[in-house]
Amino acid sequence: MAEGKQKSKMGWFGWTLTSVIAITVIVSSLFFFNVFQLDFGTIFNDDGRENLTDEKDLTEEGREEVERVRATVGQENTEVGEFVAITHEFYNKTTGYGGINNLDWDEQRDKAQYVIDTIEDLKPNVSAEFLKADLESILSLAQRTLKEEDASSVRYLHRYFHDLDIAMNEYSSYDLWNVTETLENVE
Numbered sequence: 001m002a003e004g005k006q007k008s009k010m011g012w013f014g015w016t017l018t019s020v021i022a023i024t025v026i027v028s029s030l031f032f033f034n035v036f037q038l039d040f041g042t043i044f045n046d047d048g049r050e051n052l053t054d055e056k057d058l059t060e061e062g063r064e065e066v067e068r069v070r071a072t073v074g075q076e077n078t079e080v081g082e083f084v085a086i087t088h089e090f091y092n093k094t095t096g097y098g099g100i101n102n103l104d105w106d107e108q109r110d111k112a113q114y115v116i117d118t119i120e121d122l123k124p125n126v127s128a129e130f131l132k133a134d135l136e137s138i139l140s141l142a143q144r145t146l147k148e149e150d151a152s153s154v155r156y157l158h159r160y161f162h163d164l165d166i167a168m169n170e171y172s173s174y175d176l177w178n179v180t181e182t183l184e185n186v187e
Contacts, residue, residue, distance in 0.1 A: 066166060069182060073128050074168040080122050080131070081168035087115060088165040091158035100158075105149050112145040115157070130181040134164060137179075 010018075074081050090111055094103065119135050119142075126132050138160050144153045159177040166173060167182045176183060 066183065069167045070169070073131055073182060076128070077126060077131065077168065080126060080135075083118050083122065084161055084164045085169050085171070087111070088158075088161035088171070091154075091161055095154060095158050100151055100155055103149075103151060103154060108154055109146055112142040112157075115139075115142040116146075128182075130184070133181045134160060 093099075094107065094111075116139060119139050123132065123135055126135065138157060141153045141157045141160070144150065145157065156179065159179045162171075162173075162175075163177050163180040163183050165171040166176065167180065178184070
C-alpha cells in the first residue's frame with residue numbers, strides 16, 4: 001500500500017479530548033462574561049466612542065480653556081462640583097465595562113430621583129447660564145430615566161457628568177464627549 005493514501009484517524013480519544021477542550025472554552029467564556037456583566041457585543045463595539053476627543057487630539061488652547069473653566073465655574077460652584085464628582089463616580093461604576101448593557105433599573109431610577117432632587121436644590125445658586133443649561137439637560141434625561149428603561153438616557157447622563165467633572169473638578173482626563181455647553185467648542 002502507498003504511504004500517501006493512508007488516512008489519519010483521530011479516534012474516540014481525540015474526539016473526546018477536542019470536545020472537552022471546546023466545551024471548557026465556551027463555558028469559561030460564558031462564565032467570564034456573566035461575572036463581569038459584559039455583553040459579547042462589547043468586544044466588537046466600542047459604544048460610539050468615535051465621538052470621544054482623545055487627549056492627543058485636544059489642542060493646547062483646549063486644555064487652557066478647560067483649566068480656565070475649572071478656575072472660574074468650578075471655583076464658583078463647588079457644591080455643584082462635588083455633586084458632579086460623586087454622581088460621575090456612580091455612573092462609572094454602573095455603566096462602565098459593558099455595564100450599560102446590564103443596568104439595574106431600580107438603582108438607576110433611585111439615582112435619577114437623587115439627581116433631580118439635588119439639581120432642583122442647587123439650580124437657584126448657579127449664575128453661569130451655560131452650566132444652568134447643562135443642569136436642565138441632565139434634569140430632562142433624569143426625568144426620562146424615571147419614566148422609561150432607556151439605556152441611551154443613562155449613557156448621556158454619564159457623558160454629561162463626565163464632561164462636567166472635567167470642567168469643574170480635578171478629574172484628570174481630557175477625553176471629552178463634547179455634550180455640555182460648559183465645555184462647548186473645546187478642541
